[in-house]
Amino acid sequence: MSISGRHFLQIPGPTNVPDRILRAMDRPVVDHRGPEFAELTKEILPLLKEVFGTHEGTVVIYPSSGTGAWEAALVNVLSPGERILAFNYGHFSELFARTARNLGYDVEEVPLRWGQELPAEEVEAHLRADDGENPYAAVLVVHNETSTGVTSDVGAIRDAIDAAGHDALLIVDTVSSLASIEVKHDEWRADVTLTGSQKGLMLPPGLALLCVSPRALERGTEGGAPRNFFDWRPIIRDNEAGFFPYTPATLLLFGLREALKMLVEEEGLSNVYARHRSLAEGVRAAVEAWGLRNLCEKPEFYSNTLTAVVVPEGADSDEVIRVARERFGLALGVGLSRIKGRVFRIGHLGALNELEVLGTLGGVEMALIESGVPVELGSGVRAAQQLFTRKPTEVAGDQDRAAV
Amino acid sequence: MSISGRHFLQIPGPTNVPDRILRAMDRPVVDHRGPEFAELTKEILPLLKEVFGTHEGTVVIYPSSGTGAWEAALVNVLSPGERILAFNYGHFSELFARTARNLGYDVEEVPLRWGQELPAEEVEAHLRADDGENPYAAVLVVHNETSTGVTSDVGAIRDAIDAAGHDALLIVDTVSSLASIEVKHDEWRADVTLTGSQKGLMLPPGLALLCVSPRALERGTEGGAPRNFFDWRPIIRDNEAGFFPYTPATLLLFGLREALKMLVEEEGLSNVYARHRSLAEGVRAAVEAWGLRNLCEKPEFYSNTLTAVVVPEGADSDEVIRVARERFGLALGVGLSRIKGRVFRIGHLGALNELEVLGTLGGVEMALIESGVPVELGSGVRAAQQLFTRKPTEVAGDQDRAAV
């Protein structure tokens, strides 16, 4: 039997698309070579730069997925056979490394624990150990590991690269952080920062977005791999006049403009980041109240966009997820790959507010109980409410302290 | 600052319009004299009869509001000057009586307490006392008082009319019950049962709907007041072929078809009623856990579509409502007229599920705390969860016992 009312889509992306954005896309296709379209492009790109935290960078949009963003970030700046330093601390950092291998790069993949952040000292150590024969051409970093709920400190990683005196490119995956957790492309001196449309940007899937540093642009001018679809040169060239070298995903771009209005012009990015921090703290307080463990090992790396919750020994997280979906219309994220059955993930990114979080937490509690995991009904909800009813000033103070 | 994510519209109507219904209405207007339109009408009317609980009755649809439904129910069967028996047990029963007076009827309006149901014995007593000079031509009953959260027992009222041996018409307002609480037009031998589109039918406002008994139809053929827009005769005549005597609200009718598919064909009406009972029990358990009072005096008349909660002496329910809206994006119903400031109303009708109720209850708790009304955070949510996690079989058993 189908469930009445609104379903709670609380996977860590795709996220809920606000009605306003759906409406912005529910429109006739326009001629992508006409003046209306050119204006659209010119409105979007500067707003996106704010979201990436860049003045110097160049933003590139592809009609593609986040997987495509990985590929775009590599083939434009790295020649086949070049060496890449990657770290495996979750499903997506593993897949990013695999993508690079599939594309013909020589990938050094350092294993870490899933639940661990990417430690800056590990990066430094590996770069220092580089004997320079086929030196590392790039370091791959996943800012926010969507499989484990860990946000690594990219600023510290940049410092580590500098400390090692290495000039490897810094390529940062911000798929599940951008527009929800602050991204600082310029401050990090990232070379390529990449994301997809279906997470913090509150859009349906279908766009890959990159922010490219001048250094990376230069690499792309002469070097890189043989490429066509992901070649950013013709896109950047045609974007100057507001156009694309091929038919762009017009409706998603209309949606993107609306999303950027909401995030940058109306709510304001610092408020967006503060809201995600506050909602995440509520979820984490609930997990603690339930007596369950956050897969992320250290509190300072807790992700503000999703929380991976470890179920007790003997319990099956897939069963919790099934009950949540079938009985309560609540979609949670599964444990991926090697942590399948051991964790469920609560997404708390994109368009979201306190009451939706409370409904979600209430649903998780009921699904846990019905799956045989003993928690006290209402305990997590109450823990979150206690945070949500703090005075705004307290939250503001907290904001300064907690800023990553 | 606007609030991110989905707002919680939990007033007792208009209710949340499901996306499916919005989509069904987001379409080009069709020719209301063409064959596609005729099919639409012919699909809708039989499904509506099921919702009204009728085989014998005739359903009439007006492009109007619930207020218009009151007028339509009166002017077709009653001549100006005829006497009407009405009872004041809430804002809407009061307005229904005033409507009748405005239209030139001689209304006997019996005062009752707001929070009280309409007692069958009161009806019987007044009808027995009728001296027959200008006998009561009709009795007005509001099935579910939207201002107080009280569902009266229309079956018992019918029995009372019979017991008094009186032949007054029985006119029943089911504006906030139909399609959420079972309505039994035939079993009640109601003469006119009336409603609007924006409550249990999950549509935007804009339609008035009536179910008319053969006896009422006959009255309307020759009697009634001078009338035009609300005259049901030309509508019923043209509906035979699937048309309307004037331009109908085409888009709302497309929405109505979708709503009826969802309620009658997919979820099933008995499941719809059971769902509303279960959600209402959850809300009532929360109110009890908070230590607050339900305005409805007797548990057997608690409404399954809304709950009017009395705030403690010294508190201002308007303040609770303001905080809920401004801080949490939660819309609650105000105390109307003489109970302004003393109650807030939680709507739990239409498209709704457990998690939405938990989010709502969690929001009410926070709004109460922030308005200075002491309640234990999470207590109401937990009370509701305890009911929602009962086994379905228990719910089923309950269903038999609790059926009004």
Add this chain to the structure above:
Amino acid sequence: MSISGRHFLQIPGPTNVPDRILRAMDRPVVDHRGPEFAELTKEILPLLKEVFGTHEGTVVIYPSSGTGAWEAALVNVLSPGERILAFNYGHFSELFARTARNLGYDVEEVPLRWGQELPAEEVEAHLRADDGENPYAAVLVVHNETSTGVTSDVGAIRDAIDAAGHDALLIVDTVSSLASIEVKHDEWRADVTLTGSQKGLMLPPGLALLCVSPRALERGTEGGAPRNFFDWRPIIRDNEAGFFPYTPATLLLFGLREALKMLVEEEGLSNVYARHRSLAEGVRAAVEAWGLRNLCEKPEFYSNTLTAVVVPEGADSDEVIRVARERFGLALGVGLSRIKGRVFRIGHLGALNELEVLGTLGGVEMALIESGVPVELGSGVRAAQQLFTRKPTEVAGDQDRAAV
């Protein structure tokens, strides 16, 4: 077999709802007692006044149909039994008079030819002949007869009333003219000007709109018929704060705001009127090129919103309409009542441009040929094109001459 592509809905209303307006309505219902809603009301009313051509008048909106607008215009200002002067020069003027009779008024209905305008001298003569015993309390005028395609000169009728020295109220139906042909409520000193949402305002059906003079307002304060739903007093009172005394048709009001933005703020009303004149001239040139007759007798009263085309003796206009619909996806208006089978009507009002008119004319030509009415293919299209390719300056000159 269904027809691919976009259907041509060219009946004289409901008209095509632009995508922008559909999107504006494709949204969650809001609380009609909240601040967002109040702002909406306050934005709409002043823009509507511009469309009615009034400074002094008060605009009232009902969730109802055009038929309801007739009733509202009568019951607020006239007491049952009062005498009304009406003229029968088409289906809708006949129905307006019948509505008044149904509501208990004493209607003098003067027969005229269908195809004729309402002659000012007829009005004057009847008012002069008024012996004052039960004097005419109101004169009913249909500005644009939707059944015949005739636009009467309301300014001249006002002069005739003045010339007769009579103080009857002037009630004007502008259902199929408002927002497409200029309406001058103040200049005409109309007492009530009425319309519906589904014509020039480009909305789905569901709203009745009135503009009320101070004199009519005063009448309504004490006089009028027993009334409730159509009583404008509580609406005007609550509108001051942006609210309605009952649940308004919220989504249509969102659509109305968008429509008014398009008409008043973007295109500009004088451009809207000029566009309709130009498109209508194109259609009329086509009718002449086909050798067919316009039902409207005198060119100076040709309607700019629709054209009723008389088919030759022996032909059946219903057959032309059937072929147009089934073969070409083109909806045309039927001949109503006594002219059934003798005319078809081409609607050219609302959201419409030259190319849509050419497609329509091309479709009419093919439907005529396939129904056995001999016309030269392309002849009407060419005649319209010749007008549409005139220099804008010529059109402007024309505009001054042709202004009604």
Add this chain to the structure above:
Amino acid sequence: MSISGRHFLQIPGPTNVPDRILRAMDRPVVDHRGPEFAELTKEILPLLKEVFGTHEGTVVIYPSSGTGAWEAALVNVLSPGERILAFNYGHFSELFARTARNLGYDVEEVPLRWGQELPAEEVEAHLRADDGENPYAAVLVVHNETSTGVTSDVGAIRDAIDAAGHDALLIVDTVSSLASIEVKHDEWRADVTLTGSQKGLMLPPGLALLCVSPRALERGTEGGAPRNFFDWRPIIRDNEAGFFPYTPATLLLFGLREALKMLVEEEGLSNVYARHRSLAEGVRAAVEAWGLRNLCEKPEFYSNTLTAVVVPEGADSDEVIRVARERFGLALGVGLSRIKGRVFRIGHLGALNELEVLGTLGGVEMALIESGVPVELGSGVRAAQQLFTRKPTEVAGDQDRAAV
């Protein structure tokens, strides 16, 4: 000043997205790892196979553009350095060859005239001349050249390959033909047939679609270029259960299901092809009536999805296009690259009917006149009407004869 009413988007893609399809996409995102999504995939793939004309082939969908489809078709089956035979007979065949070069293939690009079809004998001659040292691994064919309006005969090209006794892969671009002109993947023994979503499939841009033969699948298993995003192996593997290896473009897939229902289940593919032939004949008759030249040299290769019209010496097609857009809201396709300014293109593919074609032709006539190109107003419209009013039986007879 913006233009009222519906714009005529008659570029050769993106095409008009029907309201039904927009509605199907105007919906909440679903969990792409949940059962609802799996059903969607399983509904879509078999219907797509019908559109590709295949039983044996495997359909693969990417969230990408048509450009991406080119890349996908190459990198899965060809290793860098392999030799490819391509022909330049228009802008898109030129770009397809350039794509292959960009990806590191050794491309032999045979120049032809723009306006010419791809002659089977040219293919045969080049394959026969292959000395086998680095033999042609693939032949690239653009079925319908969108820049010139020429549909080549892929069946004859297949015969030529066979006649030459060559085993090069046959890779066919059907971007602007599929779902409007019949595509016969199996009968042609094509190895990869590729398209995008924004043409005959009536969707917004954003999907690349491939049909892959068993032989090509096998090549892809072991060979091909280093690849990741466009690697079809994981997609085909996950599609078995209804899923994708990465986040798919969910909303476009909902739209695709609706489009396939309309094309395959409701209208029927043979009717779709017949409709496009009939509409195209109407457009071509108009071009002839205007005395203008079709860029396509031979009538037997005229495209049924677009017509490239050559403007007379001294005229500028960009000016015609500008006037059409600015004065009449009509979007036409420009002359691309080396034929810029010399042709304008009328798209007549996707959701389209006779009246839309007549409106378009009428608009082209007016734009020509206003740009100083002398044509007789109405002449093209009449020529099309004469074809559109032929008896259906004549059309049916024609259908058999004209089938490519």
